[in-house]
Amino acid sequence: MSHPPGNSLQGDQSAQVSEPGTSLEEGIFYLIERVREELDYNNAKGRSAFRLGMHDGLRFAEDALVNLLNRHGHEAEVRGTPMDT
Secondary structure, three states, X not given: XXXXXXXXXXXXXXXXXXXXXXXXXXXXXXXXXXXXXHHHHHHHOOOOHHHHHHHHHHHXXXXXXXXXXXXXXXXXXXXXXXXXX
C-alpha cells in the first residue's frame, strides 16, 4: 500500500481518497479497494468496541458499493475478512 490508511487526504494523494478512474465504474472499483485497505488496517488494530464499530461502517460501505455495481451489470463481490470468523 502506497498511502497510510487513516490519512486519506494526505498531500501526496492530491486530496483524493482513491483514484477516480477513467469511468464511474472504475472509480467505484478503486473506492472499494480503498475501503478494503481501511478494513485491513482496522483489523490490525484489534477488536475494541470502537474498532468493531468502524469495521461495521466500512463493511456497510463495501456492501453498498458492490451492490451498486452488481445492480448495474458489473461483476463485484464482497470480500471476507478475518473478523468474519
